[in-house]
Amino acid sequence: MTENTQSNPMMPYLGKLVEVKDIATEIKLFRVEMLNGGGEAFRDTKPGQFAFVSAFGVGEAPFGIANIPQDGSATLDFAINRLGSVTTDLHELGVGDMVGVRGPLGNGFPMEDFKGKNLIVIGGGIGGAPLRPVIQTVMANRDDYRDFQILWAARNPSLLVFTDEYDSWRATPNTELHLTVDQGDSTWEYSVGLITELLERVSPSPRNAVTITCGPPIMIHFVNRVLVEKLNFKPEQNYVTLEARMHCGIGKCGRCNLGTKLVCVDGPVFTMAEVGSLLESFL
Amino acid sequence: MNYLTRQEVATWLDKLAQEQTLIAPLDIAGNILYRPVQDTHEVAWDFVRSFMSIKEFFFPQTERLMLIEKLAGQVTLTETLPEGNTVIFGARPCDARGLLTLDALFIDNEPVDPYYKLRRENTTLIGLACESLGPSCFCTSVGGAPDDPTGMDIMLTPTGGGYVAEILTAKGEKISKRFPVFDGLSEIRPHPLHERKHELKIPPKEVWPAKFNDDFWAEMAERCLSCRICAYVCPSCRCFDVRDEVLPGKNGEDQSERIRCWDSCNGIPYRRVAGGHNPRFMKNQRLRNRFYCKFYYFPLHYGPVSCTGCGRCIDACPVNVDITEVLGYVGRR
Numbered sequence: 173m174t175e176n177t178q179s180n181p182m183m184p185y186l187g188k189l190v191e192v193k194d195i196a197t198e199i200k201l202f203r204v205e206m207l208n209g210g211g212e213a214f215r216d217t218k219p220g221q222f223a224f225v226s227a228f229g230v231g232e233a234p235f236g237i238a239n240i241p242q243d244g245s246a247t248l249d250f251a252i253n254r255l256g257s258v259t260t261d262l263h264e265l266g267v268g269d270m271v272g273v274r275g276p277l278g279n280g281f282p283m284e285d286f287k288g289k290n291l292i293v294i295g296g297g298i299g300g301a302p303l304r305p306v307i308q309t310v311m312a313n314r315d316d317y318r319d320f321q322i323l324w325a326a327r328n329p330s331l332l333v334f335t336d337e338y339d340s341w342r343a344t345p346n347t348e349l350h351l352t353v354d355q356g357d358s359t360w361e362y363s364v365g366l367i368t369e370l371l372e373r374v375s376p377s378p379r380n381a382v383t384i385t386c387g388p389p390i391m392i393h394f395v396n397r398v399l400v401e402k403l404n405f406k407p408e409q410n411y412v413t414l415e416a417r418m419h420c421g422i423g424k425c426g427r428c429n430l431g432t433k434l435v436c437v438d439g440p441v442f443t444m445a446e447v448g449s450l451l452e453s454f455l
Numbered sequence: 456m457n458y459l460t461r462q463e464v465a466t467w468l469d470k471l472a473q474e475q476t477l478i479a480p481l482d483i484a485g486n487i488l489y490r491p492v493q494d495t496h497e498v499a500w501d502f503v504r505s506f507m508s509i510k511e512f513f514f515p516q517t518e519r520l521m522l523i524e525k526l527a528g529q530v531t532l533t534e535t536l537p538e539g540n541t542v543i544f545g546a547r548p549c550d551a552r553g554l555l556t557l558d559a560l561f562i563d564n565e566p567v568d569p570y571y572k573l574r575r576e577n578t579t580l581i582g583l584a585c586e587s588l589g590p591s592c593f594c595t596s597v598g599g600a601p602d603d604p605t606g607m608d609i610m611l612t613p614t615g616g617g618y619v620a621e622i623l624t625a626k627g628e629k630i631s632k633r634f635p636v637f638d639g640l641s642e643i644r645p646h647p648l649h650e651r652k653h654e655l656k657i658p659p660k661e662v663w664p665a666k667f668n669d670d671f672w673a674e675m676a677e678r679c680l681s682c683r684i685c686a687y688v689c690p691s692c693r694c695f696d697v698r699d700e701v702l703p704g705k706n707g708e709d710q711s712e713r714i715r716c717w718d719s720c721n722g723i724p725y726r727r728v729a730g731g732h733n734p735r736f737m738k739n740q741r742l743r744n745r746f747y748c749k750f751y752y753f754p755l756h757y758g759p760v761s762c763t764g765c766g767r768c769i770d771a772c773p774v775n776v777d778i779t780e781v782l783g784y785v786g787r788r
Contacts, residue, residue: 181566181714182520182697183534228523228530229711233696234731256729270530387730415565417728419697419715422566423756426694427718427725429744430734432752451747454734 181422184226184272185210189199190247192266197330198254199298201238203247203339204273211246214276216331218343219283219442220413222403223275224291224421225250227261232272234418235438236302236386240309248273251333253302265392275360277421278440281411290319294395296367297326300333302413302440303386311344320347321376325367325387328355350374367391378405386413396444407444414440414447414454430454457620457631458641461717464618465495466612467634468544468581475540478512482506482625486522489543492540498544501587504765509543509550513574514557516687520570523699525709529631533714536569541578542630547585549594549765551691554580560693560758564646574728576682579626582607584645591766593779596655598766602645612645619645655779657760663751666785676739678774679721685745685768685776691761692745694718694725720744746781 187210191203202225206214214223217237221225226232235254239249254263265271283306291310295303310317322341328334332351341349352363352370363370367387376383385395392412399405416428416435426437431451433442447454472494481490482763487505492498492763506647515580522533542595554575563572574668585601594600604610608627611618619641622631631637649738686692696718702710727733735741753761762778769777 179567180534180536180569182568182570182715183532184634186530186532207546226699226713228525228699229699229709231713253730259729268524270528272530272532301746389734415728417726419695419718423564424560424568424693424695424717425718426720426748427699429748429752431747432755434756451664452734452744 182274182420184224184232184274185213187248187271187273189265189267189269189271191345195335196326196333198263199331200252200254202250202252202262202265202271204250204271206246206273206372210389211241213244214241214248214273215242217248217276217305218280219279219309220302221276221278222302223248223250225252225258225262226272226274227258227265228270228272230261231258232274233258234277234421234436236298236371236413237276238301238304240305240312249304251298251304253298270305273293274421277436279438281306281441286382288318288380288381290321290376290381291317292321292323292381292383293368294323294371294383294385294387295325295333296385296391297331298333299387300324300386301386302374304334304337304386307341310347311340314345318346318380320344321374322347322349323352323367323370323374324349324427325352325370326354329357329360335363341386348374366394368394369400369446371395371401375403378403378409381405382409382411384411384413389415393455400444404425407448410444412442412444412447414442415446416440456641456644456645457635457639458614458617459611459616459620463636465483465498467636468498468542469494469631470634471542475542478509478541478614479542480545486529489545500545501586502546503585503587504549504592504767506767506771507688508553508765508767509580510547510553510557510690512541512543512578513554514561514571514693514695514717517714519712520697520715523660523711523713533603537573537577539577539778541574542579542581544581545583546580546607548582548599548601548605548607548763549592549763550580551580551604552594552597552599552763553765554608556691556753556759556763557693557762559751559759566759579608579630579711581627581630581692582610584610584612587612589766590765591769593655593766594764596782597657597760597762597764609736614643614645618784619643621645655782656786657750657762657782660751660754662785663747667747671784672743673739675738675776676737676742679738679742679776680774681721681738681741682773683721683725684709684771684773685718685778686721688767690763690765690767691749692717692719693761694720720748742776746778746785750782
């Protein structure tokens with residue numbers, strides 16, 4: 173079996189798929205039950221951390237962990253869009269199949285620092301995946317945070333993730349959910365347009381607030397621009413989680429650097445003040 | 456000191472080759488390459504510098520990390536750590552310096568890479584001082600020297616037709632022990648080697664950020680082919696890729712191996728993510744990254760500059776991208 177896992181950071185833990193469901197077009201939610209010691213390793217996973225998921229025989233790729241592992245249950249959620257070779261193979265798997273999971277990696281969101289603040293979560297498409305544990309944390313500890321606004325977007329309604337959870341989000345006290353899609357359809361009853369337009373309309377106040385954004389790089393760029401230029405947020409208030417190609421997750425393979433920072437160990441969570449001070453653009 | 460004739464060194468190496476793997480420089484179609492040898496008959500004794508560094512024996516071009524077996528829905532992973540002892544003869548000072556650079560990343564920086572660390576522990580380095588600097592060598596600019604014993608277990612310095620041998624570590628002691636020529640009684644001192652003072656100064660970390668957006672990088676990159684040879688011949692480049700390869704399976708078994716292999720930040724897909732976004736899609740961004748990594752990012756994160764002054768990239772580049780030209784530019788006010 174998996175031996176010396178603790179001393180070899182490249183060895184994944186084994187996990188068994190206990191649930192696989194379609195949650196959007198080409199996006200599946202994989203629920204993984206960790207085996208042989210893996211559950212223990214992930215027990216203290218922080219929102220915003222990530223893990224490498226192995227499709228054995230193809231390879232491994234990094235994914236944001238999409239839930240807060242509950243004490244003892246040792247199950248991890250991954251929302252995975254079928255895009256490359258690893259994700260295509262993962263989409264072929266079903267309940268009972270084995271995957272590898274290596275992590276938790278990265279810094280995660282400073283949820284402690286967010287306590288007592290108004291939170292604005294802004295998710296675009298599959299970028300909603302690493303934000304779900306933030307939402308879960310706020311819901312589970314509602315009194316620790318002030319007003320909670322969720323702005324959720326996708327290119328079209330079929331690409332919205334976690335739709336079956338919207339009612340529970342809305343039902344949480346002092347919580348607003350605002351939805352928008354670039355292109356609606358006949359049944360779409362919410363906003364149509366870019367998330368930046370929605371953001372301007374919702375117009376959150378920068379007072380005692382932080383924003384948490386994940387989505388395509390171009391969305392992150394323009395969301396920050398609206399926040400700073402139109403809504404008077406400071407870049408330090410705007411937290412983002414960045415995506416980068418990587419092959420180790422532990423600061424060795426050299427692949428994910430953005431100037432002097434390594435997305436794997438210095439990130440993936442940064443403030444836009446940090447991102448703006450990097451030599452290199454993430455765009 | 457110990458003094459050994461070439462014949463004595465050869466006899467000693469032949470003896471070592473019977474006990475462990477001996478890697479030595481060979482002349483292969485005009486290129487000096489380090490390869491495993493059965494005995495010293497084929498060894499190239501006189502050479503300036505090998506085409507590839509000894510990096511590949513510590514961080515191989517392709518290396519199996521684990522074996523993956525799938526049977527009846529169950530997956531078994533078997534860690535495949537390197538085994539066996541190796542002696543490398545004829546390592547140059549720039550090669551040893553390259554290893555010290557990689558040590559800073561793979562060993563000194565947590566978490567330790569067990570594959571690299573085991574190879575380091577299981578390998579003994581017999582260094583061979585350079586009798587001259589090659590036309591592209593600039594090791595003296597990065598703090599090295601053609602007879603620098605740093606990082607070696609035993610250092611041989613060609614002197615008066617034979618070699619002065621200095622035993623530097625316990626590992627070196629071990630492989631010298633059973634060979635009586637290492638009596639420590641010789642009065643002969645290493646021949647002072649001709650040392651060419653290099654004018655080139657490595658620009659300190661602080662000067663790099665201001666040059667990041669200069670047109671120089673685009674000009675330099677115009678001729679770059681993104682072929683990646685510079686990284687592959689480099690003793691200190693360490694970027695890698697990890698993927699699984701399916702193995703020819705036995706009956707009903709589904710076997711594959713997880714491998715890691717060399718990669719380079721000059722490659723077009725290096726930063727490309729699934730979905731197509733590539734923040735470093737321009738050649739000049741990639742070429743610039745390589746030099747910033749070597750002299751700014753790597754020292755910032757891990758300590759040493761990631762360059763040994765060996766000049767291999769200068770010789771290997773098909774379009775004359777010259778690292779000393781880059782250093783000259785960045786160092787200029």
